Amino acid sequence: MAGVKTVQALWQDYRFLTKEIMKFLTKQDMDIFYDLLNQREKLQAIIDQTVDDGFKDSPLGQSLINEIQRDSQAITQGMQLRMSSTKRHHQVSEAYNVASTTAVSQMKWKR
Numbered sequence: 350m351a352g353v354k355t356v357q358a359l360w361q362d363y364r365f366l367t368k369e370i371m372k373f374l375t376k377q378d379m380d381i382f383y384d385l386l387n388q389r390e391k392l393q394a395i396i397d398q399t400v401d402d403g404f405k406d407s408p409l410g411q412s413l414i415n416e417i418q419r420d421s422q423a424i425t426q427g428m429q430l431r432m433s434s435t436k437r438h439h440q441v442s443e444a445y446n447v448a449s450t451t452a453v454s455q456m457k458w459k460r
Contacts (some may be wrong), residue, residue: 354399354403355408356396356399356400356402356405357404357410359392359395359396359399360396360404360405360410360413360414360417361413361443362392363389363392363393363396363417364413364416364417364420366385366388366389367389367417367420367421367424368420369385370382370385370386370389370424371423371424371427373385373449374424374427374428374431375427377431385420403446444459
């Protein structure tokens with residue numbers, strides 16, 4: 350059984366990845382952010398296939414899972430803010446391009 354992690358160790362790794370995801374979202378390093386999300390998704394599949402042995406129902410398990418859920422919610426909110434901000438920047442850019450193009454086309458060019 351060497352090399353096989355306990356479900357507790359897997360959940361602790363999951364919490365670590367979740368914290369790292371938050372950190373790189375805050376830094377707006379999206380390449381690492383998405384890489385960590387992929388790693389966490391793969392880890393979730395491993396956790397799903399691992400015998401729980403009651404860890405999730407233990408006080409430590411519940412505490413860990415609650416912390417992960419809070420952090421995951423913060424990540425979701427951070428992504429929503431980022432997407433909203435990106436959309437807003439795009440709209441401002443588009444509005445500027447339209448206004449700029451219109452203003453330039455209405456100018457009377459002196460020769």
